[in-house]
Amino acid sequence: MPLKPPPLRNDCFALPPGVDWTPVDTALTMLQRRLAPVVAREHVPLDAGLGRVLAEDLLAYRSNPPEANTAVDGYGFAGGSVGAGDVVLPLVEGRSAAGAPFAGRVPEGSAVRVLTGAALPEGVDTVVLDEDCATGDGQVAFRGPVKRGANTRKAGEDVAEGALALSAGRVLTPADLALAAAVGHSALPVFSRLRIGVLSTGDEIVEPGNRAAPGQIFDANRPMLLSMATRFGYEAIDLGHVRDNRDVLRARLDGAVGAVDAILTSGGASAGDEDHVSALLRDTGALAEWRIALKPGRPLALGMWQGVPVFGLPGNPVAAFVCTLVFARPAMGLLAGTGWQAPVGFDVPSAFTKRKKPGRREYLRARIREGRAEVFASEGSGRVSGLSWAEGFVELDDGARDIAPGDIVRFIPFGSFGL
Numbered sequence: 001m002p003l004k005p006p007p008l009r010n011d012c013f014a015l016p017p018g019v020d021w022t023p024v025d026t027a028l029t030m031l032q033r034r035l036a037p038v039v040a041r042e043h044v045p046l047d048a049g050l051g052r053v054l055a056e057d058l059l060a061y062r063s064n065p066p067e068a069n070t071a072v073d074g075y076g077f078a079g080g081s082v083g084a085g086d087v088v089l090p091l092v093e094g095r096s097a098a099g100a101p102f103a104g105r106v107p108e109g110s111a112v113r114v115l116t117g118a119a120l121p122e123g124v125d126t127v128v129l130d131e132d133c134a135t136g137d138g139q140v141a142f143r144g145p146v147k148r149g150a151n152t153r154k155a156g157e158d159v160a161e162g163a164l165a166l167s168a169g170r171v172l173t174p175a176d177l178a179l180a181a182a183v184g185h186s187a188l189p190v191f192s193r194l195r196i197g198v199l200s201t202g203d204e205i206v207e208p209g210n211r212a213a214p215g216q217i218f219d220a221n222r223p224m225l226l227s228m229a230t231r232f233g234y235e236a237i238d239l240g241h242v243r244d245n246r247d248v249l250r251a252r253l254d255g256a257v258g259a260v261d262a263i264l265t266s267g268g269a270s271a272g273d274e275d276h277v278s279a280l281l282r283d284t285g286a287l288a289e290w291r292i293a294l295k296p297g298r299p300l301a302l303g304m305w306q307g308v309p310v311f312g313l314p315g316n317p318v319a320a321f322v323c324t325l326v327f328a329r330p331a332m333g334l335l336a337g338t339g340w341q342a343p344v345g346f347d348v349p350s351a352f353t354k355r356k357k358p359g360r361r362e363y364l365r366a367r368i369r370e371g372r373a374e375v376f377a378s379e380g381s382g383r384v385s386g387l388s389w390a391e392g393f394v395e396l397d398d399g400a401r402d403i404a405p406g407d408i409v410r411f412i413p414f415g416s417f418g419l
């Protein structure tokens, strides 16, 4: 069995006494301080590394490039041997090609045929481009001066042997796999994939495909949350749906222990009569009902179920989506061994008008058209169609704001949240 890190503390979501409305940044800082990796380590072949979290710093086994070589097809010579004006050099017999280097030494005052990527033969430190040369009678002619070292690449100029190539905690990208391969790795030390269980609650919820009676709605959150977990690179585990029955919910959570590393539930997060997720977590003594100064997504029930962190997301799909991106994603990242993942936004002119009250942060469903951020016509947190319409959020800070078209607002594309 691979060694796993120690379990998280039961009070890791506890809020300081007296805290009521928690600003988003305070809530994020608390998560950042208290969560740590819960996953074991393993090695995977390089080609299975995409999206995995690097568990150790990766040092270069080999320099890139491993030796000095030519960046172009042309003719190589000793740079010190040519000056300004017309230059004619005798060509030595043979050539240097990528994978088939020139064996001998090129004497000072002679040139050799070289092809892109070929190691520079001994005696060569400068290359003149094919297009700038004329050849004939065993000679090459070109116009000087040519800067010493022109059109060549130094050994290790990209990464030197032994240097840090990739840092632990990175979620490996296609470019990272190229770099790891270039510096000599064929297997990668990664964290085991985080397993995320997703559970929907509520008497009104029915599985898509079943008959929905009046008053019932189809479960929109579960396919959304499962696929978000998949996009983040985790193993998404469907824990199904439970009605508003505390015993059934308890049994379902018990059944998930051991099979998942964290659980996302939706519905029943606030303090109403049927809000069983909060009630159960409260019974275990490990609940923190976070009332976050955030719109949408105010109620967030964070707790531990037999050592497994549970993110009790609000039921409204838009609120569940926002809470997942803003809180659950960076928190799950820490559990999975990534560094803290803050989304990157950029400032754009707005195409809308809005008067915002102070006291909480807001995320508006938005997209960029003709260089300006437009927002969805409604802020209703049950309006699933707006999530699909949007390509990102406009993030409005906690203070009041009067926004007119052309004012600068911060847009965060969904891609920046890992979607």
Ligand SMILES: Nc1nc2c(c(=O)[nH]1)N[C@H]1C(S)=C(S)[C@@H](COP(=O)(O)OP(=O)(O)OC[C@H]3O[C@@H](n4cnc5c(N)ncnc54)[C@H](O)[C@@H]3O)O[C@H]1N2
Residues within 6 Å of the ligand: 200, 201, 202, 204, 205, 217, 218, 219, 220, 221, 222, 266, 267, 268, 269, 270, 271, 272, 275, 297, 298, 299, 313, 314, 315, 316, 317, 319, 381, 382
């Ligand atoms: N008196 C108060 N009422 C509410 C407050 C409040 O502060 N005081 N907060 C409101 C806010 S904000 C939200 S968000 C919701 C959160 O409620 P819960 O997390 O307890 O969720 P539910 O009541 O179970 O459901 C809310 C809403 O979402 C629909 N839902 C639930 N699950 C799904 C699903 N899987 N797929 C699609 N839709 C789902 C559910 O039918 C409700 O319409 O509370 C407000 N109330």
Ligand code: MOO
Residues within 6 Å of the ligand: 294, 295, 296, 297, 298, 299, 314, 316, 318, 319, 381
């Ligand atoms: O979190 Mo609620 O959806 O803001 O309305």
